[in-house]
Amino acid sequence: MEALALERKAEQNRELRERLMQLKKERNAIILAHYYQRDEIQEVADFRGDSFLLAQKAAETDADVIVFCGVHFMGESAKILAPNKTVIIPDERAGCPMADMVNVDGLRKLKAQHPNAKVVTYINSSAEIKAETDICCTSANAVRVVNSVDAEEIIWVPDKNLGHYVQQKTDKKMIIWEGYCNTHDMLTVKDVEEMKAKHPNAQFVVHPECRPEVVALGDFVGSTTAIIKYCKESDCQEFIVGTEDGTGYQLRLDSPNKTFHFATKYLVCPNMKVNNLKKLVKCLETMQPQIYVPEDVASKARLSLERMLQVK
Secondary structure, three states: OOOHEEEEHHHHHHHHHHHHHHHHHHHHHEEEEOOOOOHHHHHOOEEOHHHHHHHHHHOOOOOOOEEEOOOOOHHHHHHHOOOOOEOOOOOHOOOOHHHHHHHHHHHHHHHHHOOOOOEEOOOOOOOOHHOOOOOOEEEOOOHHHHHHHOOOOOEEOHHHHHHHHHHHHOOOOOEOOOOHHHHHHHOOOHHHHHHHHHHHOOOOEEEEOOHHHHHHOOEEEEOHHHHHHHHOOOOOOEEEOOOOOOOOHHHHHHOOEEEEEEOOOOOOOOOOOHHHHHHHHHHHHHHOOOOOOHHHHHHHHHHHHHHHHHOO
């Protein structure tokens, strides 16, 4: 019975993939998928990447339609950088709790209290927050961006864990907002220590969105892309992974002979996982839901993203 169900599912996926290829051609569409997406989405994407790479691809593409398989703020970033393109996402409920932890009023108050500070905003934030921002960053370039800013004081939003990590690597005074990623923040020292006891030969690779005491245990700390690159190039054959479990797709693809254990079974972002192949096909059929960003917000937000793209 189970075998039959699996066979039916595989057949359904084959049909969906065929339909997807046809729609992509008809619409002149490009599919961008974040590393935290389900395997079935990453398999059909034109580009897989972290927020930074996908923002760059959105800015550069000559496709008419960008299908962004990620969460809402990523679709917004694509629309801001490519205003003349149609940007659609498979499911508009794919939000980001961390992005929702910072609001415009609160940020404006903080700016008024620190008039000499520049605002550095993690890309995991809404278009409205980006519009209140001097420069954006991702986890891949956060340290470089903060150090590039011409100010001694930095207002950092919204992720306190990444902010704490950056603070260790800069002389600037950082005023850190109290937001966090629900998924990464769940990982505890106890989880990591239990996994290390089970897998003594494994290296622990960890994302700086995790708590500072967890990050301190890392053999390697870096963005999703940096983790994938490190595991691919490392001589080590076994890893405990401290980031979202969708990353496993690329890790296994790059290093089929290496072993990867996720540090806890709870490293799953429910918002990233609401997208699936069926919804991806449907959004290209209906060209909905589309991402809109009002031009007055977009023009300000665009500056903060373009400044980020210029930091080398």
